[in-house]
Amino acid sequence: xxxxxxxxxxxxxxxxxxxxxxxxxxxxxxxxxxxxxxxxxxxxxxxxxxxxxxxxxxxxxxxxxxxxxxxxxxxxxxxxxxxxxxxxxxxxxxxxxxxxxxxxxxxxxxxxxxxxxxxxxxxxxxxxxxxxxxxxxxxxx
Numbered sequence: 001x002x003x004x005x006x007x008x009x010x011x012x013x014x015x016x017x018x019x020x021x022x023x024x025x026x027x028x029x030x031x032x033x034x035x036x037x038x039x040x041x042x043x044x045x046x047x048x049x050x051x052x053x054x055x056x057x058x059x060x061x062x063x064x065x066x067x068x069x070x071x072x073x074x075x076x077x078x079x080x081x082x083x084x085x086x087x088x089x090x091x092x093x094x095x096x097x098x099x100x101x102x103x104x105x106x107x108x109x110x111x112x113x114x115x116x117x118x119x120x121x122x123x124x125x126x127x128x129x130x131x132x133x134x135x136x137x138x139x140x141x
Contacts, residue, residue, distance in 0.1 A: 003088045004081035006121055007102050007111035013038045016045065016069035020056055023047050023068050034099045034112070037072050041108045043101045045072035078103045081110060085118055 012035045014023045023035050027049060037045035047068050055071040056062030062071060077091060078101045092098065098115040135141045 001085050001121070002081065003079065003083050003085055003102065003113045003118075006085070006117045007081060007113050008117065009111040011036050011101070011109060011112040013109070014047070014068055015039065016067060016072065018068050019065050020047075020052060020062070020068060020071055021064035024049075024052055024064065033114075035068075036101050036109055036112060037068055038109055043076065043078050043103060043107070043109050045069070045074050046076040046099065046101060047072040048099065076101060078107070079113075080104070085121070088113060089115075089118060 012026050012030045012032050014026060014035045014037055016037050016039065026035055027033065033050075034046055034048040036043055037047060045068070051071055051073065056064060056066070077095045077097060079088060079091065081102050081104070083091075088100065092100065092115060100113055101109055102111045102113055104110050132141070
């Protein structure tokens with residue numbers, strides 16, 4: 001299956017000059033763990049809830065009023081929508097990430113796919129397979 005079927009197309013986005021507090025509020029309001037940092041709809045970074053905790057919240061040096069650009073991960077891994085789920089998981093593992101911005105052929109943001117999106121899909125697939133096995137054992141099929 002291609003990840004295009006699992007993409008959250010209305011990705012939460014911010015600009016690099018927005019404050020960390022603004023980005024955190026968007027994450028809270030949208031109930032997401034990251035925002036994609038865009039400029040002219042091109043991905044220039046990603047900011048996760050973990051970035052905020054590690055780079056702002058724990059060392060005492062960061063500020064919620066700092067610009068997103070000061071704590072975001074610059075030039076994150078991005079994938080096209082025609083990558084299959086297995087390749088996406090391999091990339092997530094290799095890069096140690098849980099969320100990947102998805103871009104079109106012009107490198108413009110079209111959405112985000114998260115590990116949670118993939119796990120929910122795989123859970124549904126396994127549930128369907130399990131139901132088929134139970135039906136077969138019961139002699140229904």
